[in-house]
Amino acid sequence: MLIDLTGRTAIVTGGSEGLGKAIAARFARSGANVVVLARRENVLDETVRDIRRDAVGRVVGHACDVTDSGRVDEVFAAIAAEFGAVDILVNNAGSSNRSPFEELTRASMIADMDLKLFAAVDLAQKVVPGMKERRWGRIINVVSANGKAPKAASAPTTLSRAAGITLTKVMSQELAPWNILVNALCVGVIKSGQWERRHRRDAPDMPFEKYLEPHARPVPLGRFGEPEEFANVACFLASDAASYVTGTAINVDGGLCPVT
Numbered sequence: 001m002l003i004d005l006t007g008r009t010a011i012v013t014g015g016s017e018g019l020g021k022a023i024a025a026r027f028a029r030s031g032a033n034v035v036v037l038a039r040r041e042n043v044l045d046e047t048v049r050d051i052r053r054d055a056v057g058r059v060v061g062h063a064c065d066v067t068d069s070g071r072v073d074e075v076f077a078a079i080a081a082e083f084g085a086v087d088i089l090v091n092n093a094g095s096s097n098r099s100p101f102e103e104l105t106r107a108s109m110i111a112d113m114d115l116k117l118f119a120a121v122d123l124a125q126k127v128v129p130g131m132k133e134r135r136w137g138r139i140i141n142v143v144s145a146n147g148k149a150p151k152a153a154s155a156p157t158t159l160s161r162a163a164g165i166t167l168t169k170v171m172s173q174e175l176a177p178w179n180i181l182v183n184a185l186c187v188g189v190i191k192s193g194q195w196e197r198r199h200r201r202d203a204p205d206m207p208f209e210k211y212l213e214p215h216a217r218p219v220p221l222g223r224f225g226e227p228e229e230f231a232n233v234a235c236f237l238a239s240d241a242a243s244y245v246t247g248t249a250i251n252v253d254g255g256l257c258p259v260t
Contacts, residue, residue: 003235004030005032006031009032010090012034013038013064014037015038016039016040018192019142022228026231028051029055030056036048037075058083066115066122072123088138089124089140091120093116094115095116098155099156101153113159116160117164127139128175132175132178136179137179141164143184143185144161146161147165168183168247172247183246185237186252188251189215189225190227195212199211221255230252233252
């Protein structure tokens with residue numbers, strides 16, 4: 001399916017690597033103007049250069065910690081000055097913090113919610129008024145399939161991901177009258193920066209694909225997903241082709257999650 005996002009402006013948070021980078025690149029190839037937000041400026045600059053090579057739309061990057069409300073305000077002022085309205089928001093910034101239940105701390109849970117839930121609310125509240133005026137908008141919350149089927153020692157990340165799924169449903173119900181569609185994409189085992197960091201930590205001398213093999217065995221499709229496969233679903237949801245899809249939490253996980 002040919003997706004055309006020409007004339008749309010999209011923000012992708014956590015966009016300097018992995019899934020965020022793949023989504024930003026897919027949007028840009030489909031004609032959208034793309035604003036990439038990430039914390040590490042040096043990595044972000046390299047990512048923007050990479051995406052621009054095949055981009056049809058304009059691509060810019062802003063170093064931004066999405067939990068820093070003051071910095072977020074500055075970035076949104078710059079986006080408004082350069083592009084005007086924002087049509088598509090992808091809340092992808094996140095991490096995978098896990099610990100046994102008895103080792104959970106209030107601080108770790110608050111920090112996780114701040115990054116994955118409260119920041120998503122803050123960003124969405126900034127773009128929704130303009131979307132309402134134009135009666136068109138797309139908000140995609142990147143969460144985890146573990147938010148539907150959590151495992152032992154998976155908190156706090158599964159707590160915030162489950163909250164993100166609920167937030168998606170709440171927003172979709174409230175914003176539907178303005179043709180603002182809100183969906184969640186649930187990550188399974190997909191090649192990402194997090195898996196690359198695990199590889200460097202656990203088995204740096206082992207080839208990356210070899211390291212992934214035991215983690216891929218439970219997946220019905222028998223392999224890890226590619227970031228581009230995930231980005232293709234995001235691009236569909238961001239387009240007019242998904243005009244009757246809202247309030248969903250779609251598993252992009254090769255059939256791994258037992259909960260649909």
